[in-house]
Amino acid sequence: MISEQLVDLSRLQFAATAMYHFLFVPLTIGMVWLLVIMESVYVMTGKTVWKDMTRFWGKLFGINFALGVTTGITLEFQFGTNWAYYSHYVGDIFGAPLAIEGLMAFFLESTMIGLFFFGWDRLPKTQHLLVTLLMAIGTNLSALWILIANGWMQNPVGAEFSFQTMRMEMTDFWAVVFNPDAQAKFVHTVSAGYVTGAMFVLSISAWYLLKGRNVEFAKRSFRVASAFGLASVLSVIVLGDESGYMVGEAQKTKMAAIEAMWETEPAPAGFNVLAWPNETRQANDWAIEIPWVMGLIGTRSLDKEIPGIKEIKAENRLRIESGIHAVVALEALRKNRQDADALKLFEQHKADLGFGLLLKKYVVDVRQATPEMIQRAVDSTVPRVAPMFWGFRVMVGLGFLMLALFALSFWSTLKPGGMTKRPWLLKWALWMLPAPWIACELGWFVAEYGRQPWTIYGVLPTHLSVSTLSVESLYGSLAGFVGFYTVLLIVEMYLMVKFARQGPGSLGTGRYDNEVHA
Amino acid sequence: MMLIWPVLPDGLFLQQGMCMKTPPHSLVRKLAWAVVIKLLLLTAIWWCFLAGQKVEVDAEQASRHLLMRPTTDSNKEQAHDF
DSSP, X not given: OOOHHHHHHHHHHHHHHHHHHHHHHHHHHHHHHHHHHHHHHHHHHOOHHHHHHHHHHHHHHHHXXXXXXXXXXXXXXXXXXXXXXXXXXXXXXXXXXXXXXXXXXXXXXXXXXXXXXXXXTTSOHHHHHHHHHHHHHHHHHHHHHHHHHHHHHHSOOSEEEETTTTEEEESOHHHHHTOHHHHHHHHHHHHHHHHHHHHHHHHHHHHHHHHTOSHHHHHHHHHHHHHHHHHHHHHHHHHHHHHHHHHHHHOHHHHHHHTTOOXXXXXXXXXXXXXXXXXXXXXEEEEEEETTHHHHHHHSSSSOOOOOHHHHHHHHHXXXXXXXXXXXXXXXXXXXXXXXXXXXXXXXXGGGHHHHHGGGGTOSSGGGOOHHHHHHHHHHTSOOHHHHHHHHHHHHHHHHHHHHHHHHHXXXXXXXXXGXXXXXXXXXXXXXXXXXXXXXXXXXXXXXXXXTTEEETTTEEGGGTSOXXXXXXXXXXXXXXXXXXXXXXXXXXXXXXXXXXXXXXXGOOSSSSSOOOO | OTTHHHHTTTTSSXXXXXXXXXXXHHHHHHHHXXXXXXXXXXXXXXXXXXXXXXXXXXXXXXXXXXXXXXXXXXXXXXXXXX
16 A cells, blocks of 8 residues: 555655755756857957856856756656656656657757866857857757656646556657647746846846946846846746646646635636635635736636636546546456457546546545545645645746846946946845745746646546655655755855855956956 | 855855965866765665665556555555555
């Protein structure tokens, strides 16, 4: 029997390592384009300061990459070690994008990163710029394949279950690649990375300006970061809206939980700006609502309804009842693969197989499921509302706060005296440094916690996906990961703070404050 | 990354000037060590906690796992069998 403790520990371990990994990823994805911009200006103008900017920010990029690399590998290994049944069930589809990502990360991204750091004195200017551009493309393509894999977990298209092999089998590779959910997630996620890179450069440049150090270097960096950040944060908001629309189409439970929408409202539904969701009452204790807005955002229409949690649960009850037939038929087919009646019954109900499997958490033989067990399975199909509701709103709130900061920063660069005459803006930029990381982590939390109780939405329940490891080994490996990653984070902080404080003087060019002499 | 925020302005890690003695190539050395130590520690975690617990799954095993048995300890009558 799979214990709930084992499932919870496996989820906790994956969540901890994924959230840690995503401290590094957005900065890598975003900063690499800032390097492309800075180096392009250097190649076009020949001004050395732009080369120094590329090299200095590239150094911080390199620290982030070196400390972040391998943290993603543990995630991929966990699919095999901790999620063996998941890997069997969906490996035919999920494995392809992960393998392509691995090849791309190792051969394109890593090669170009090596050439970027060690090619300054060995490659002509334009060739080095090409290397930086390819490094940026490689980094972003890695993200594409990961998000194609993740998008398939949210919206499993282009695949079909085979009772012969007891796994999902790919029927259309291009449907998986061009899964609208994956594409929307990709552009939203990489844009969030661009915002992170821009905020990193903006904040540290603001600190130099506040300290009056390396002012010309910092002004240029601030200018590039504010322009790039403004464009990126606008993209995040627009593309986030698209991503949200896709959620409304493919994952109604997630959408309803994010909006704390318990009842189906007449179209167009209102938007709960703030509310206090009450799980016990299945209602909001209070809410501040803007009429029509949710209907317009969620359905792009005035006459389409957005189903509430209670209506979704009623639909899911029917699917669970249908799923019982699918499970029974599948059991019969596994005993006799020529059983025509079982095959016919299975074909009728196989779309609801995953819903039937939800009952396996409560009973051996799904035919013996009591109304109470079915009710528990129905209730489990919707994630807890309050964490979803607040996680989403904090993420969106931070997004708009960053929009204001980047807009004002960009505006300040166009004014006489620029940003140096506005210390309040520089301090604001400095203190906003953690904002994109918090927003990114919350975004992932909403995406992944909101997918529960499934690993593959509507197909494979989480509790059936885990490996039958011992709880003791999971406690051990979890403690190992947490301890090890904490040490890594401290090392990352130490190196980042050290080289950020040192500034472009760490290049040893003789042109900046805090010069290093080798 | 986020922790830079509180420590950067106050210089909790380094006093002004301390870092100026660091030659540029020392960063490459530190990063190389970090990567090597990381790989060693990850291997150690895998070896200690996971290597001995191989879970092999084929169609029959998946069938037994998904269909034939209970998957929770919320039903106390079920036995622990792993």
